[in-house]
Amino acid sequence: MQHDVATARIARNAAALSLPDPSQLVLRDRAVHVWMLDEHVIGQACSSLAYTLSQDERQHARAYRHERDRNNFIGRRSMLRWLIGVYLCCKPESLRFNVSTLGKPVLQRPCDTRLAFNVSHTDGIALLAFALNCRIGIDVERRINCIDCIDFVSVGRGIFSPAEESVLASARTDPAATFLSIWTRKEALLKALGGGLLIEPTSYTTEDALAPGEGHWHASKKGTRISGWTCLDLSVGREVQGALAVSLDDARVALCRCSPSIWANSYSFAGMPS
Numbered sequence: 001m002q003h004d005v006a007t008a009r010i011a012r013n014a015a016a017l018s019l020p021d022p023s024q025l026v027l028r029d030r031a032v033h034v035w036m037l038d039e040h041v042i043g044q045a046c047s048s049l050a051y052t053l054s055q056d057e058r059q060h061a062r063a064y065r066h067e068r069d070r071n072n073f074i075g076r077r078s079m080l081r082w083l084i085g086v087y088l089c090c091k092p093e094s095l096r097f098n099v100s101t102l103g104k105p106v107l108q109r110p111c112d113t114r115l116a117f118n119v120s121h122t123d124g125i126a127l128l129a130f131a132l133n134c135r136i137g138i139d140v141e142r143r144i145n146c147i148d149c150i151d152f153v154s155v156g157r158g159i160f161s162p163a164e165e166s167v168l169a170s171a172r173t174d175p176a177a178t179f180l181s182i183w184t185r186k187e188a189l190l191k192a193l194g195g196g197l198l199i200e201p202t203s204y205t206t207e208d209a210l211a212p213g214e215g216h217w218h219a220s221k222k223g224t225r226i227s228g229w230t231c232l233d234l235s236v237g238r239e240v241q242g243a244l245a246v247s248l249d250d251a252r253v254a255l256c257r258c259s260p261s262i263w264a265n266s267y268s269f270a271g272m273p274s
């Protein structure tokens with residue numbers, strides 16, 4: 001499959017791939033698919049796929065005060081449903097989500113699925129990550145432009161570990177980039193672990209892992225390396241930084257740019273379980 005050729009080693013520089021043929025959408029063991037949705041795609045998904053949302057999700061959407069936020073939620077949740085439907089060969093509207101005790105969205109129906117997923121979004125961009133039999137977390141943030149007026153060390157306090165604070169304090173050339181890198185890595189890791197920022201963020205440290213190549217990082221908890229994970233920075237745009245953490249050794253990560261053609265391309269859920 002085309003996007004399986006992008007391995008973890010080259011994911012940082014991989015060209016964005018669009019996948020016009022959903023029948024080719026198969027997740028193999030150790031493969032991770034990261035889908036990038038821009039505001040155009042989210043808008044299209046909002047108008048074409050909103051019918052797949054559950055009553056709960058419609059109610060959740062109605063609670064957004066701003067139309068743009070509401071539409072962004074509807075679009076990314078619809079797209080999440082559509083992609084999971086394709087991966088699991090079932091109708092998107094048949095899926096039921098629940099949240100774990102610490103708030104991580106998980107699939108309730110179908111139950112016993114091997115599919116793991118996670119979502120992140122920021123100002124018109126969303127990343128949706130999928131893999132089998134693992135814990136997965138993703139984060140995306142826009143770069144902060146007001147560099148001079150921000151004390152990044154203070155912003156990271158209570159979230160960054162002492163080791164991360166000292167990396168940030170010694171960043172002279174581009175502290176905003178260093179901050180964003182640590183922040184996205186930390187959130188991706190904590191979202192993979194399921195608790196987000198609720199789970200003692202300062203006891204985890206993320207740092208560059210030079211051995212596997214540029215863009216790789218690793219994580220430790222209270223000084224002990226967390227092994228068997230693939231952790232990557234994701235370059236998703238000039239002003240946007242992403243990070244992925246997945247509990248799979250040497251995972252093959254593909255970054256796929258989503259276009260409306262993938263659901264308009266006569267893919268049919270007819271006959272699939274509902």
Ligand SMILES: CC(C)(COP(=O)(O)OP(=O)(O)OC[C@H]1O[C@@H](n2cnc3c(N)ncnc32)[C@H](O)[C@@H]1OP(=O)(O)O)[C@@H](O)C(=O)NCCC(=O)NCCS
Pocket residue numbers: 073076077101102103104105118119120121122138139140187190191192194195196197198
């Ligand atoms: C989870 C958390 C890191 C998200 O950070 P963020 O930068 O604001 O948001 P992101 O865009 O990266 O991620 C949002 C997505 O993460 C997912 N998410 C929510 N809680 C999560 C968790 N505990 N673990 C993993 N993923 C989570 C959802 O899919 C959400 O998407 P949605 O808005 O479409 O529902 C942050 O909200 C947090 O740490 N919260 C603490 C957990 C919490 O408050 N739980 C309350 C219930 S006990």
